[in-house]
Amino acid sequence: MEPPVKPIEWLGDRIRIIDQRCLPLKECDLTLETAADVAGAIKGMALRGAPLIGIAAAMAVAVEARHWTSSTWDEFEARLLAAIEMLSATRPTAGNLFWALDRSRKVLESHKPGGSPEAASSALIADAIAIYSEDLETGLRMGRIGVDLIREGSTLLTHCNAGGLATSGFGTALAPMYVAHQRGMNFKVYADETRPLLQGARLTAWELKRAGIDVTVICDSACHLMMSRGAVDMVFVGSDRITSSGDFANKIGTYGVAISARAAGVPFYVVAPVSTIDFDLEKGEDIPIEERDSAEVTEISGVKVTPRGVPAYNPAFDVTPAELVSGIITEKGLIRPPYPENLAGIRP
Numbered sequence: 332m333e334p335p336v337k338p339i340e341w342l343g344d345r346i347r348i349i350d351q352r353c354l355p356l357k358e359c360d361l362t363l364e365t366a367a368d369v370a371g372a373i374k375g376m377a378l379r380g381a382p383l384i385g386i387a388a389a390m391a392v393a394v395e396a397r398h399w400t401s402s403t404w405d406e407f408e409a410r411l412l413a414a415i416e417m418l419s420a421t422r423p424t425a426g427n428l429f430w431a432l433d434r435s436r437k438v439l440e441s442h443k444p445g446g447s448p449e450a451a452s453s454a455l456i457a458d459a460i461a462i463y464s465e466d467l468e469t470g471l472r473m474g475r476i477g478v479d480l481i482r483e484g485s486t487l488l489t490h491c492n493a494g495g496l497a498t499s500g501f502g503t504a505l506a507p508m509y510v511a512h513q514r515g516m517n518f519k520v521y522a523d524e525t526r527p528l529l530q531g532a533r534l535t536a537w538e539l540k541r542a543g544i545d546v547t548v549i550c551d552s553a554c555h556l557m558m559s560r561g562a563v564d565m566v567f568v569g570s571d572r573i574t575s576s577g578d579f580a581n582k583i584g585t586y587g588v589a590i591s592a593r594a595a596g597v598p599f600y601v602v603a604p605v606s607t608i609d610f611d612l613e614k615g616e617d618i619p620i621e622e623r624d625s626a627e628v629t630e631i632s633g634v635k636v637t638p639r640g641v642p643a644y645n646p647a648f649d650v651t652p653a654e655l656v657s658g659i660i661t662e663k664g665l666i667r668p669p670y671p672e673n674l675a676g677i678r679p
Contacts, residue, residue, distance in 0.1 A: 332471060332509075332510070332513055334467060334470070334495055334499065334500025334501050335494075335495045335500065335501070335502075335509055335538065335541070335542045336349070336494070336495035336496060336500055336538060336541070337349075337495075337500055338351075338378065338383055338495060338496050338497075338498075338499070338500065339378065339383060339386055339387060339390070339463070339499065341390055341393075341456075341459065341460055341463065342362075344364075344394065344397055344398075345362055345363060345364045345394060346362070346363040346364075346369065346387070346390050346391070346394060347360055347361070347362055347363075348360065348361050348363065348372060348377065348378050348387070349361075349378075349496065350372075350377045350378075351376065351377060351378060351379060351496055351534060352375070352376060352377055354496075354533050354534055354537050355533050355534070355536070355537040361377055363387075363391070363394070364394065365391075365394065365395060365398070366391040366392065366394065366395040366414035366417060366418060367414075367417065368391075369387050369388065369390070369391035369394075369418065370391065370417050370418050370420075370421050372387070373387060373388070373418070373421040373422055373428075374421045374422070376528065379422075379492075379496075379497065379530070380492065380493065380496060380497020380498060380569070381425040381426060381427040381428070381497070381569070381570070381571040381572070381603075381607055382427050382466050382470075382497060382498040382499065382503065382604060382606070382607070383496070383497050383498050383499070384421075384422055384425045384427060384428045384431075385425070385427030385428050385430055385431035385432075385462065385466075385606065386431065386459070386462055386463050386466060386498075386499055388418045388428050388431045388432050388435075389431040389432070389434065389435050389455075389458065389459035389462045389463075390459045390463075391414065391418055392411060392414055392415060392418070392432070392435040392439075392455055392459070393435075393452070393455040393456040393458075393459040395410065395411060395414045396411055396448070396451060396452040396455045396456070397452050397456065399411070399448060399452075400448045400449045400452045401448070402448055403448075404443075404446030404447070404448060405446075407446075407448040407451070408439065408443070408446075411435075411439055411455075412436075412439075415432050415435060415436055418432060419432055422621060423619040423620075423621050424571045424572055424580050424618060424619055424620060424621045424647065424648045425571050425572065426571060426572035426573070426606070426607050426608070426609045427571075427604075427606050427607055430606045430607075431462055431606075434458060434462065435455060435458065435459070438451070438454050438455050438458050439451055439455065441454070442454060463499050464499075466498055466499040466604070467499045467500055467501060468662075469604045469606075469662040470495075470498050470499065470500065470501030470502055470503065470506045470604075471501050471506065471510075472662040473501075473503060473506045473507070473602055473603075473604070473660050473661065473662050474501055474502075474506030474507050474508075474509055474510035475510055476507075476660055476661075476662075476664060476665055477506060477507030477510075477567065477600070477602055477660045477665075478507045478510040478511045478514070478516075480507065480565065480598070480600065480665075481507060481508075481511045481516060481518060481565075482518075482564070483516055483517055483518070484517055484518065485518045485519075485564045485565065486518065486519045486520075486521065486562060486563055486564050487508065487518060487519070487520050487521070487563070487564065487565055487566070487567055488520070488521040488522075488523070488554060488557065488558070488563045488565075488566045488567075488588070488597075489504050489505065489520065489521075489522055489523070489531070489535060489566065489567050489568060490523045490525060490531060490551075490554075490566075490568050490581070490582060490584060490585050490588050491523070491525045491530045491531055491535070491568070491569065491581065491582035491584075491585070492525070492530040492531060492534035492535045492538070493505055493535075493567075493568060493569025493602065494506075494534070494535055494538040494539070495509075495538060496534050496538060497569060502538075502569075503569040503570075503602040503603050503604070504567040504568050504569040504600075504601075504602045505535070505538065505539070505567070506602065507567060507602065507660070508520060508539070508544060508567070509542060509544075512542060512543065512544050518544075518545070519545045519546075519547070520539055520544060520545065520546045520547070521546075521547055521548075521549050521554070521557060521562075521563065522535040522536050522539070522546055522547070522548050522549070523548075523549060523550075523551050523554055523584065523588070524548055524549070524550055524551055525551065525582055525584065526551055526584070526628075527627045527628045527645065528627055530582065531548065532548045536548050551584050551587075554587075554588055554591055555587075555591040555594075555595075558591050558592060558594075558595035558597050559591075559594070559595050561595075563592075563595070563597055564597070564598075565597060565598040565599070565600065566588060566589075566592050566597060566598070566599045566600065567600050567602055568581055568585055568588070568599075568600070568601055568602070569581060569601070569602055569603055570601050570602075570603040570607050571607070571648060572607060572608075572609050572612070572618050573601070573603060573607050573608045573609065573659065573674075574608075574609060574612040574613055574614055574615055574617065574618065575608070575609070575610045575611075575612065575613055575670075575671060575674055575675065576613055576614055576615075576653055576670055576671050576674075577653030577656055577659065577668070577670025577671070577674060578614055578615030578616075578618075578650055578651065578652050578653050579601055579603075579615070579650065579651055579653075579656070579659075580615065580618045580620065580648045580649070580650050580651075581601075581648060581649070581651065582647070582648060582649075583646055583647060583648055583649050584649065585648075585649055585651055586649040586650065586651045586655075587649075589651045589655040589656070590655065592655070593655050598657040598658075599655060599656055599657050600656070600657055600658050600659070600660055601656055601658075601659045601660070602659075602660040603659065603660075603661065604661060604662055605661050605662060605663060605677055605679060608661075608674060608677075608678075610674075610675075610678050615650035615651070615652060616650070618648075618650055620646050620647070620648050620649070620650070621646070621647040621648060622644075622645060622646050622647065623645045623646075623647050624645065625642060625643035625644070625645050627645055628643035628644075628645045629641075629643045653668070653670045656668075656670075659674070661677060663677045664677070
């Protein structure tokens with residue numbers, strides 16, 4: 332099964348990404364040649380989604396290494412450690428970012444005896460490509476696990492974008508939908524618009540329509556009405572970080588969706604790779620929540636939509652407690668409560 336979209340590509344000495352800020356009005360690519368370019372793309376939302384951020388960060392370290400192979404080991408190491416530090420400051424909630432950068436750091440450290448920049452560079456490139464390939468396989472595996480929950484004629488709801496654009500190509504929350512579609516199943520998807528940057532309306536709807544899946548965009552504030560009327564059979568969302576207790580962070584508004592699902596008796600599933608689980612964090616309150624520029628709330632495409640002088644508060648994520656989660660779909664299987672014990676069983 333081919334991935335429905337290819338949001339990132341390693342080109343040997345640079346990285347190509349789909350610039351997600353252009354969607355859905357046009358499709359445009361962006362070429363990134365340095366770690367600073369990648370950091371800017373992550374911070375500026377040209378690419379987003381925890382798994383994709385991790386892949387891009389690993390490739391950023393690799394591309395930086397490729398440019399500095401003629402340096403002394405000390406200069407090479409200092410340059411890469413500075414790049415890792417810069418990249419780690421871009422999106423504080425995305426667990427895969429730190430997971431991937433930790434892998435890159437360990438690869439670098441493993442070459443310190445002897446100190447060969449050329450050998451370290453080759454290893455960093457190989458590991459970045461491996462992270463990309465592993466994510467492709469992980470997405471497909473999660474899709475094949477999650478598809479067993481979908482029934483013929485089901486209506487699904489998802490919040491934000493956890494599709495191919497947020498990963499290497501198959502997605503997390505959308506992966507079961509792609510597998511179901513590939514198998515010829517009939518189902519419908521409601522995509523919350525996901526204010527303030529409209530990742531659902533712009534990106535999820537674009538992906539699903541492009542794949543030929545029946546998708547309808549609804550306002551964030553309509554999801555409770557839809558569920559209370561029995562119009563939704565189950566919810567699939569992704570995650571940017573999951574704690575060892577099963578509490579998880581996802582795009583702002585996810586907590587409200589989970590509350591509505593519980594009130595309406597609708598199953599609520601999280602789909603995320605094991606790399607998104609931060610086993611060092613016990614509770615949701617321990618997850619750092621990124622706060623973004625208020626202009627994302629007060630402006631749309633540069634046009635002011637709120638009164639001048641009125642401030643806006645813009646947390647990018649919220650935390651949903653594990654008690655509202657019906658199950659967590661990972662590449663290692665569907666995890667049910669109790670989460671502390673069952674998540675510990677899949678710890679790498």
